[in-house]
Amino acid sequence: AHWGGFTLEAQHYPDSPNQPHFPTTVLSPGEAYSQTTVYKFRAN
Incomplete structure (x- = not known):
């Protein structure tokens, strides 16, 4: 393939x-939803 x-899908x-x-x-009425996804990459 050329490209x-x-x-990475959380x-x-x-x-x-x-x-x-x-x-x-399941998120019930009145509940809050929060999600944090952190990706760290390093190239030498």
């Missing part, structure tokens, strides 16, 4: 509503 690339655990040991992805 290459990659992606997401929730797949199938979390059906897996009781996974963190919940």
